[in-house]
Amino acid sequence: MRYVSTRGSAPELGFTDVLLAGLATDGGLYVPAEWPALPAARPGATYAERAAQIVQLFVGDELAPTTVQRLCNEAYATFAHPAVVPLVQLHDGHFVQELFHGPTLAFKDVALQLVGRLFDEVLRARGQRVTIVGATSGDTGSAAIDGVKACDHVDIVILYPNGRTSDVQRKQMTTVDSPNVRVVAVDGTFDDCQDMVKAMFNDAAFRERMGLSAVNSINWARVMAQIVYYAVATDLLAAPIDVCVPSGNFGNVFAGWIAQRMGAPIDQLVVASNANDILTRFFRANDMSAAPVVPSLSPSMDIQVSSNFERLLFEMNGRDGGVTAEQLHRFRATGRLSIEPDQRAEFVEGRFQAERIDDAETIDVIGRTYRETGMLLDPHTAVGVGAVAKLRAAGALQHTTVTMATAHPAKFPDAVERATGVRPPLPPHLADLFDLPEHVTVLPHDLAAVQQFVAGAFTH
Numbered sequence: 001m002r003y004v005s006t007r008g009s010a011p012e013l014g015f016t017d018v019l020l021a022g023l024a025t026d027g028g029l030y031v032p033a034e035w036p037a038l039p040a041a042r043p044g045a046t047y048a049e050r051a052a053q054i055v056q057l058f059v060g061d062e063l064a065p066t067t068v069q070r071l072c073n074e075a076y077a078t079f080a081h082p083a084v085v086p087l088v089q090l091h092d093g094h095f096v097q098e099l100f101h102g103p104t105l106a107f108k109d110v111a112l113q114l115v116g117r118l119f120d121e122v123l124r125a126r127g128q129r130v131t132i133v134g135a136t137s138g139d140t141g142s143a144a145i146d147g148v149k150a151c152d153h154v155d156i157v158i159l160y161p162n163g164r165t166s167d168v169q170r171k172q173m174t175t176v177d178s179p180n181v182r183v184v185a186v187d188g189t190f191d192d193c194q195d196m197v198k199a200m201f202n203d204a205a206f207r208e209r210m211g212l213s214a215v216n217s218i219n220w221a222r223v224m225a226q227i228v229y230y231a232v233a234t235d236l237l238a239a240p241i242d243v244c245v246p247s248g249n250f251g252n253v254f255a256g257w258i259a260q261r262m263g264a265p266i267d268q269l270v271v272a273s274n275a276n277d278i279l280t281r282f283f284r285a286n287d288m289s290a291a292p293v294v295p296s297l298s299p300s301m302d303i304q305v306s307s308n309f310e311r312l313l314f315e316m317n318g319r320d321g322g323v324t325a326e327q328l329h330r331f332r333a334t335g336r337l338s339i340e341p342d343q344r345a346e347f348v349e350g351r352f353q354a355e356r357i358d359d360a361e362t363i364d365v366i367g368r369t370y371r372e373t374g375m376l377l378d379p380h381t382a383v384g385v386g387a388v389a390k391l392r393a394a395g396a397l398q399h400t401t402v403t404m405a406t407a408h409p410a411k412f413p414d415a416v417e418r419a420t421g422v423r424p425p426l427p428p429h430l431a432d433l434f435d436l437p438e439h440v441t442v443l444p445h446d447l448a449a450v451q452q453f454v455a456g457a458f459t460h
């Protein structure tokens, strides 16, 4: 299996090089040179077995099947539910797939528990070590740290926007006391953090000297691991389904698009956003124009420039990297992405839908769902459930629908309590979170200061 860059001028690489590179040298994102077909599930397969079967398609012959299976077994043994990502019914024809039973209570664990193990395996074999640098709007950071904190060959520095994460999210990062982990609070937004990470990667000398690598949602291996639960949902429901995905950087819903492209019976892909609705505006009205980030109750979706959208754009452009690079440069310069209306229509109509749910509606959905079903939804999942309710009322969804439940309600207890009067308790493995000391460095929104910190962060 070979990988190509969405901007068309970086060298083709195999899986392990793509895993370690993160971003391509031309600034693009790696995607497989062709999409494989989804194999049938073995009846009775465990989640880890289905995962290994799908992951192997993308790894090719670079890792042995016994190794891939062992890493999947280890990764998914960290989940607190035996089904790993159970499907739970909410209403007639509406399920949620609970992706939040991993160590840090958000769906990002599904990918990062595997990706951390893939990194350590590949680096051990090569006798190398890397420094992962990442930006987080809350959930990626804790999941990435948990995924690599036991790795022998990986150091990690995570930047987050100071004061814009929940207390639980922050403490899940800052209470980790491990010699290969550093956490930085930046006085700025998530997009500021992400821009600084991109700038460090674009500094070739720094990138080389530090052995920089990425595990934020631009890393192909994360998207790859997320394909698995879409396949599992269609294995279990065995008829065409619609899926709804609370979206920010577009990594999760893009994995759903891949599953569909590989042949999983998914009809509609619903992109749900909060008040930061650049994706909704694009899918509904071909308006992709950046606006300032507005803090919301679902902070992991407080994003205006969705980095993984580039992978979809590449597909929309018939996999023409030159055209994609040109469009993205113009987007950077003007804040507006222009896509020919007929090109967009051909790709989007009948396949993608989108809906925006603001904070007041989010609270309303959490309250209503609790009263009707007894289930507590976190605010991100509530954006998805609210989007489905609106689209169903409009007659826009015809199949059984699966909404991706992307975080555990205890990760966002204030919003849940406000909506329901119930404060969801942390599960047992995190019960002592608020008693542990925090380790964090606060830095200004200043690339030089951050770069200097990264350079001196580790002494081994």
Ligand SMILES: *Cc1c(COP(=O)(O)O)cnc(C)c1O
Residues within 6 Å of the ligand: 106, 107, 108, 139, 140, 217, 246, 247, 248, 249, 250, 251, 252, 253, 300, 301, 380, 381, 406, 407
């Ligand atoms: C990261 C995250 C999202 C957004 O996922 P993307 O892949 O960035 O679109 C949604 N909900 C939660 C809880 C998250 O952590």
